[in-house]
Amino acid sequence: MAADAVSSEATEGTAPAEDDGALETASELKAQGNEAYKREDVKVAVEYWNRALRRHIDAIEKGQEPAISEVSQSLERSLYLNLAQGYLKLGQPERALRACQVVAMERPTDAKVCYRAAEACLDLKRHDDALQWLKKLLEAEPHQAEAARLLSRVQAARRTEAQRQKLIAQRMCAATEGFAEGRAAGAEGNQAGALSSSSRGFLDADPLQVEGALDVASAAARAARAREERLSAPSLPEPATRDLDAFRAKVAAKSRSYASFVDRSRKQREKSQQSVRLEWLRGGRDGTDFDTFAAPLRSELSALEEQDRAAAAAAEELEEEAERPNLGRGEGLDGGPQGASALVSAPREPVERLQEMD
Numbered sequence: 001m002a003a004d005a006v007s008s009e010a011t012e013g014t015a016p017a018e019d020d021g022a023l024e025t026a027s028e029l030k031a032q033g034n035e036a037y038k039r040e041d042v043k044v045a046v047e048y049w050n051r052a053l054r055r056h057i058d059a060i061e062k063g064q065e066p067a068i069s070e071v072s073q074s075l076e077r078s079l080y081l082n083l084a085q086g087y088l089k090l091g092q093p094e095r096a097l098r099a100c101q102v103v104a105m106e107r108p109t110d111a112k113v114c115y116r117a118a119e120a121c122l123d124l125k126r127h128d129d130a131l132q133w134l135k136k137l138l139e140a141e142p143h144q145a146e147a148a149r150l151l152s153r154v155q156a157a158r159r160t161e162a163q164r165q166k167l168i169a170q171r172m173c174a175a176t177e178g179f180a181e182g183r184a185a186g187a188e189g190n191q192a193g194a195l196s197s198s199s200r201g202f203l204d205a206d207p208l209q210v211e212g213a214l215d216v217a218s219a220a221a222r223a224a225r226a227r228e229e230r231l232s233a234p235s236l237p238e239p240a241t242r243d244l245d246a247f248r249a250k251v252a253a254k255s256r257s258y259a260s261f262v263d264r265s266r267k268q269r270e271k272s273q274q275s276v277r278l279e280w281l282r283g284g285r286d287g288t289d290f291d292t293f294a295a296p297l298r299s300e301l302s303a304l305e306e307q308d309r310a311a312a313a314a315a316e317e318l319e320e321e322a323e324r325p326n327l328g329r330g331e332g333l334d335g336g337p338q339g340a341s342a343l344v345s346a347p348r349e350p351v352e353r354l355q356e357m358d
Contacts, residue, residue, distance in 0.1 A: 026056035030079060034357050037086065046086040053079045077103050078358030084116045085357065093123035109140045111147075112358075118150055127158040172217035254316050261312055265305055272301075 033048030056076060059065040065072055080099045087096035100117035107113060114137035121130035131154055137147045276294065 024055070026052040026059065026075060026079075028052075029055055030075070030082070033082065037082075037357055042086050042089040046083060046090065049079050049082050049086065053083075073106075077107070081112050081116070082357050084113075084120070088116060088119055088123070091123075093120040096120040097124070109136050111137055111141060111144065114140075115147060115150065118147075118154065122150070122154050122157060125157075125161060127154055127161065130154045131158075169216050173220050258312065258316060262309070265308065269301065269305065 029048050029052035033045040033052065036042075036048060037045035053076070056065070056072075056079070060072065080103050084096040084099035084103075087093070087099065097117055097120035100113050100120065103110060103113045104117065114133045118130040118133035118137070121127070121133060131151075134147055134151045134154065137144060138151070141147070276297070
């Protein structure tokens with residue numbers, strides 16, 4: 001068990017100074033702390049319990065007490081539970097929760113552990129964690145009345161906190177109201193009044209909650225400013241080409257002409273190859289040597305055809321540019337970087353027992 005998790009954070013009280021010569025055992029110190037707690041002297045009780053925990057650890061380290069025994073573990077567990085209750089009374093829920101977490105490592109469903117941890121989480125406004133602790137407790141003891149009452153308190157606090165956060169967000173959004181929907185901001189006096197009324201909500205607000213509300217308000221203000229910029233931006237120019245159907249027809253005709261050229265070139269190449277092969281065979285030469293002879297000729301012919309296709313494509317492009325002089329270079333009808341294929345396709349936009357001392 002993590003024995004130094006809480007003992008190193010003991011509160012200063014009015015308990016007698018620790019005397020190594022007194023030979024008080026951890027059990028005796030614990031009993032004195034219980035007596036102080038009964039007198040409602042919680043600060044002194046916490047000091048005694050912390051001293052008892054340190055004395056218990058020292059005894060284990062010196063070999064005076066066994067480290068692993070039911071008596072030793074029970075004593076240590078009861079000290080942590082008492083410390084958790086004492087820290088809750090002193091308004092120190094963080095320390096109370098840490099004490100509970102130490103015991104929960106061995107007994108995660110212990111009733112006192114779950115109950116006091118849930119109380120600490122409630123004080124820390126960690127409502128979801130409190131609900132998890134109470135869920136464990138009620139699963140182990142479904143008819144635990146104190147846990148049911150604490151569950152009602154946690155749920156009510158959770159609803160209240162949610163409403164409070166919603167109100168803070170509404171106030172923050174109201175501060176940006178003058179920038180929404182294209183409305184101009186009000187006079188300086190009205191702005192000061194709006195900020196003054198919204199700032200009153202920050203006086204009792206948690207910094208993390210205010211930060212979350214500021215994020216929401218900032219996002220709303222950015223969206224409003226972006227909308228204003230879109231509305232004030234100049235409109236797109238009217239397309240220079242009015243007859244879109246005629247332009248599409250011209251592009252389609254050019255495409256058909258180019259396809260026809262490629263087809264004619266392919267047929268001429270095949271016919272030439274057949275003629276050369278026939279002449280080779282008619283000359284009485286061996287047909288097996290023809291491929292070796294024709295290989296460099298085919299490479300040269302392919303290079304010439306590639307040059308012809310490139311020249312034809314360049315001529316088509318120059319002719320197309322000359323026929324639509326009003327369109328900007330590299331731009332379509334809407335001013336964007338579109339080509340002829342984009343124009344042809346024309347795409348569209350789409351608690352009593354659990355509070356007792358051990």
